[in-house]
Amino acid sequence: MNALNKLLTSAAIGLAVGVTSFSAIAETPANMLVIANRIDDVTTVDPAESFEFAGSDISRNVYNRLVNLDPMDLAAGYQPDLAESWEVSEDGKTITFTMREGVKFHSGNPVRAEDAAFSLQRAVILNKTPAFILTQFGFTPENAAETIKADGNKLMITTDKKYATSFVLNCLTATIGGIVDKEVVMANEVDGDMGNTWLKTNSAGSGPYKLDGWKPNESVTLSSNPDYYGGAPSMERVIVRHVTESASQRLLLERGDIDIARNLNPEDIAGASSAGGVKIEDELKGRLMYLALNQKHPVLSKPEVRQAFKYLIDYEGMRDSFLKGQYTIHQNFLPATYLGASDENPFSYNIEKAKELLAAAGVENLEVEIGVREAQERIEIGQSFQNAAAQAGIKVNITVGTAKQILARYRARELDVYLGAWGPDYPDPQTNAGTFAYNPDNSDEANATGLLAWRTGWDAGGLTEKVEAAVTEGDREKRVQMYLDIQKEFREISPFVMMFQQIEQSALRDNVMNWSTGQAVTSAAYWQVTK
Numbered sequence: 271m272n273a274l275n276k277l278l279t280s281a282a283i284g285l286a287v288g289v290t291s292f293s294a295i296a297e298t299p300a301n302m303l304v305i306a307n308r309i310d311d312v313t314t315v316d317p318a319e320s321f322e323f324a325g326s327d328i329s330r331n332v333y334n335r336l337v338n339l340d341p342m343d344l345a346a347g348y349q350p351d352l353a354e355s356w357e358v359s360e361d362g363k364t365i366t367f368t369m370r371e372g373v374k375f376h377s378g379n380p381v382r383a384e385d386a387a388f389s390l391q392r393a394v395i396l397n398k399t400p401a402f403i404l405t406q407f408g409f410t411p412e413n414a415a416e417t418i419k420a421d422g423n424k425l426m427i428t429t430d431k432k433y434a435t436s437f438v439l440n441c442l443t444a445t446i447g448g449i450v451d452k453e454v455v456m457a458n459e460v461d462g463d464m465g466n467t468w469l470k471t472n473s474a475g476s477g478p479y480k481l482d483g484w485k486p487n488e489s490v491t492l493s494s495n496p497d498y499y500g501g502a503p504s505m506e507r508v509i510v511r512h513v514t515e516s517a518s519q520r521l522l523l524e525r526g527d528i529d530i531a532r533n534l535n536p537e538d539i540a541g542a543s544s545a546g547g548v549k550i551e552d553e554l555k556g557r558l559m560y561l562a563l564n565q566k567h568p569v570l571s572k573p574e575v576r577q578a579f580k581y582l583i584d585y586e587g588m589r590d591s592f593l594k595g596q597y598t599i600h601q602n603f604l605p606a607t608y609l610g611a612s613d614e615n616p617f618s619y620n621i622e623k624a625k626e627l628l629a630a631a632g633v634e635n636l637e638v639e640i641g642v643r644e645a646q647e648r649i650e651i652g653q654s655f656q657n658a659a660a661q662a663g664i665k666v667n668i669t670v671g672t673a674k675q676i677l678a679r680y681r682a683r684e685l686d687v688y689l690g691a692w693g694p695d696y697p698d699p700q701t702n703a704g705t706f707a708y709n710p711d712n713s714d715e716a717n718a719t720g721l722l723a724w725r726t727g728w729d730a731g732g733l734t735e736k737v738e739a740a741v742t743e744g745d746r747e748k749r750v751q752m753y754l755d756i757q758k759e760f761r762e763i764s765p766f767v768m769m770f771q772q773i774e775q776s777a778l779r780d781n782v783m784n785w786s787t788g789q790a791v792t793s794a795a796y797w798q799v800t801k
Contacts, residue, residue: 317448333448341795362432383420478797518556537593556790600771610753
């Protein structure tokens with residue numbers, strides 16, 4: 271950079287600082303919530319198809335479900351929403367919901383059991399990405415009309431076998447459980463698509479907000495539903511702006527142009543926390559960071575080696591340095607706040623312990639490849655592990671690639687070690703138990719890439735049957751204990767090195783109250799927010 275360019279750059283920075291420091295702080299309208307967030311993952315707002323984070327935020331605020339989660343009391347679990355009550359048959363296979371009276375869709379049409387049946391049937395028939403959340407109960411396009419049906423103000427769903435009722439209801443709180451206005455949706459059907467094309471960019475819900483507009487990679491605009499059965503929201507309009515850069519979000523927040531910044535990096539969180547009129551709120555999310563050791567590898571499959579790797583992680587050092595408060599130590603496959611979650615973290619950074627275990631396994635001069643996605647914190651975790659492993663006599667070669675490249679090799683069971691993250695699909699323990707500790711067929715021919723145990727080449731060490739039993743246990747307390755027991759055994763025998771659970775840090779103007787990103791169990795909610 272030449273002297274003139276340096277001078278101009280310095281002047282520009284000085285002007286920016288001056289404007290930020292001395293201009294009056296702007297304020298968003300008292301009845302409007304403005305959020306900066308990365309929303310480039312939104313591809314559709316149809317609840318039967320949406321499966322991305324930002325899209326789920328939209329759906330949570332536009333569509334009611336049969337049962338839902340209260341953003342002011344997420345720990346309470348599922349609560350009545352469009353269904354005011356439900357009963358379970360003696361054989362445990364049929365749940366009969368009684369619909370709440372007097373609720374209307376945004377169109378003014380009444381919300382009926384018929385709409386609820388149509389919505390769930392439609393999701394099964396369309397069979398889009400999230401359909402497995404419903405089809406795992408035996409619903410198919412061929413039987414949906416019989417297994418999901420309405421009778422007056424009652425909705426009956428009949429599963430293929432008895433499951434824990436909590437499992438079924440937790441799945442119905444997912445985005446795919448959103449209830450759509452049958453009359454409006456079918457009026458916009460094109461070529462038998464059950465309104466899917468239209469619902470990609472429009473809404474037909476009964477929730478506290480209705481969708482006014484979605485401009486891809488630009489913004490989402492919602493307006494309040496004054497007739498919402500739970501009461502009209504204080505924020506009459508919500509605007510979510512697509513802002514990719516952390517520094518840009520921070521500047522907008524400190525100037526008062528937005529109310530909430532959702533994607534600040536640790537450095538900008540630290541800077542924003544000292545700015546006037548700004549506060550930082552932390553929420554535990556469901557995403558877990560872990561290592562997976564390929565059990566097709568002749569050395570990594572030894573029990574002592576699996577254990578040794580769990581002592582080669584500088585858990586506290588990483589948490590307290592480059593992860594900077596955006597991850598917490600968590601050594602279990604169920605995220606904290608989930609039913610049956612364990613807070614036991616028995617492993618610590620202990621090179622000597624790892625050496626003893628490796629020696630007991632007769633391991634010398636081990637060399638392995640670890641696959642890491644090109645994300646900064648993951649690369650740094652990989653490098654930390656590489657340094658620790660070297661002290662124990664293990665040479666770790668790091669391969670960095672795109673998510674597509676690294677995941678393809680992981681799913682093909684080719685990587686020695688995989689470093690990655692996993693987020694739950696619905697707020698029930700089965701969502702993670704059924705992938706980390708469940709593998710009914712470990713053969714290459716099974717090609718069960720949706721199961722992390724299969725990707726890792728692990729037969730789950732006898733835990734498969736225990737997971738199957740837990741998902742059908744009807745007694746809540748017994749089910750909790752079953753998952754605690756499964757995780758205790760999993761910690762000792764599994765080839766998974768569970769390391770961290772994500773913390774989402776939101777930066778807010780200090781007049782914003784009751785904000786919730788949904789913690790580990792759901793998406794962001796806007797209707798309870800006040801200013």
